[in-house]
Amino acid sequence: MPSLLLYGSYGYVGNLIAREAVDRGLDVTLAGHDREQLEKQVRELDRPALRFDLSDPVAVAGALDGFDCVLNCAGPFSDTALPLVEGCLETGTDYVDVTGEIPVIERVREYDREATDAGVTLLPSVGFSSIPMDCLAAHLVDRLPEATHLTLGVDSVRVPSIGSLKTVIEGAETESNVYEDGRLERIEPTERTRTIDFGRGERPGVAMPLGDVSSAHYTTGIPNVEVYAHVPRPARAALRVYPRLEGLLARPRVKAALKRVAGTVREGPSERARERGEVFVWGEARDEDGGERAASRLRTPDAYVVTVQGSLNAAERVLAGEADSGYWTPAGAFGPEFVFDVEGASGFFDDPTASTARRTAASR
Numbered sequence: 001m002p003s004l005l006l007y008g009s010y011g012y013v014g015n016l017i018a019r020e021a022v023d024r025g026l027d028v029t030l031a032g033h034d035r036e037q038l039e040k041q042v043r044e045l046d047r048p049a050l051r052f053d054l055s056d057p058v059a060v061a062g063a064l065d066g067f068d069c070v071l072n073c074a075g076p077f078s079d080t081a082l083p084l085v086e087g088c089l090e091t092g093t094d095y096v097d098v099t100g101e102i103p104v105i106e107r108v109r110e111y112d113r114e115a116t117d118a119g120v121t122l123l124p125s126v127g128f129s130s131i132p133m134d135c136l137a138a139h140l141v142d143r144l145p146e147a148t149h150l151t152l153g154v155d156s157v158r159v160p161s162i163g164s165l166k167t168v169i170e171g172a173e174t175e176s177n178v179y180e181d182g183r184l185e186r187i188e189p190t191e192r193t194r195t196i197d198f199g200r201g202e203r204p205g206v207a208m209p210l211g212d213v214s215s216a217h218y219t220t221g222i223p224n225v226e227v228y229a230h231v232p233r234p235a236r237a238a239l240r241v242y243p244r245l246e247g248l249l250a251r252p253r254v255k256a257a258l259k260r261v262a263g264t265v266r267e268g269p270s271e272r273a274r275e276r277g278e279v280f281v282w283g284e285a286r287d288e289d290g291g292e293r294a295a296s297r298l299r300t301p302d303a304y305v306v307t308v309q310g311s312l313n314a315a316e317r318v319l320a321g322e323a324d325s326g327y328w329t330p331a332g333a334f335g336p337e338f339v340f341d342v343e344g345a346s347g348f349f350d351d352p353t354a355s356t357a358r359r360t361a362a363s364r
């Protein structure tokens with residue numbers, strides 16, 4: 001049976017993935033840099049474990065050697081992705097992760113040629129960011145191949161895990177969050193807002209620096225991509241003051257202090273909250289002058305459920321040899337329908353109004 005190494009296995013998301021991997025009967029080895037936490041998890045899950053940190057490339061390559069695939073859930077991925085990717089290229093191990101960080105996706109993609117030559121698959125962002133929006137993007141470009149602009153949006157009311165908060169704090173100086181004319185450009189938080197019917201009536205959305213911006217750009221080749229999220233009112237107010245705090249948040253000591261504070265809060269959503277969660281995903285593709293448009297929606301279970309199931313669905317398909325070597329996005333590797341491998345995901349719901357606009361424009 002092909003072997004999977006799960007790095008960051010005792011974090012909030014890592015632990016959920018580890019349990020599901022055991023339930024699926026996968027040959028999974030737990031891994032991370034904290035001996036105590038790993039030993040505790042080994043006692044609970046009765047799986048082998050490897051302790052190594054990522055600062056020594058020789059130790060990383062030594063640990064990865066012999067594994068068919070590594071699934072990285074240790075975030076912020078700005079600290080963990082590249083040492084593991086470089087180890088994978090040396091050992092011929094495939095790499096999968098659940099990053100939602102734009103700069104990480106962009107950096108991993110730079111290894112495309114090297115990975116192709118080494119026969120290694122690099123498949124980052126197979127969590128909630130980016131599977132649903134990436135698959136929706138692929139569906140939209142199938143509907144409107146001449147699209148030049150893609151707008152995606154997500155509406156999910158939920159408290160994130162502490163690890164996700166730490167990643168947001170770490171990425172406070174993120175320099176770009178939309179694609180414009182094929183280039184990543186920075187826009188200020190709250191600079192772009194619009195009202196979107198994500199699937200349960202019109203709601204305000206704010207453009208956000210989600211990894212889906214990069215994934216959707218590479219999946220579709222569309223030069224202009226932006227991603228909106230429905231943000232509840234208190235969070236919108238916080239975003240408005242963000243530009244004034246940005247310099248402060250980027251300072252390493254302030255970041256470290258905030259991460260410590262974040263680490264004292266409840267670790268992540270309860271099982272009940274995950275079971276009840278639901279996410280509405282919307283997207284619209286249009287051509288240069290807006291004459292032709294296509295809009296579609298889909299619905300998924302809670303974002304953490306999608307991350308757990310989606311990342312293991314991706315890892316299993318990589319282990320089965322279903323992904324080519326080189327850098328891939330989720331939909332690029334497995335097609336637009338890949339999102340429906342997640343139990344409870346439904347769609348695509350195509351917007352008849354936008355389709356009509358397209359037909360009208362096309363028949364002129």
Ligand SMILES: NC(=O)c1ccc[n+]([C@@H]2O[C@H](COP(=O)([O-])OP(=O)(O)OC[C@H]3O[C@@H](n4cnc5c(N)ncnc54)[C@H](OP(=O)(O)O)[C@@H]3O)[C@@H](O)[C@H]2O)c1
Binds near residue numbers: 054165
């Ligand atoms: N793509 C998506 O949709 C999606 C969904 C959910 C979460 N995420 C991301 O997944 C990441 C994990 O989330 P979480 O809630 O599981 O966070 P968490 O509970 O804080 O877990 C993070 C894990 O990463 C490990 N880690 C962090 N830095 C490390 C380093 N430099 N070397 C080795 N291990 C390191 C931590 O180990 P120690 O505690 O021992 O340092 C811990 O095991 C976050 O970045 C989050 O944003 C993405």
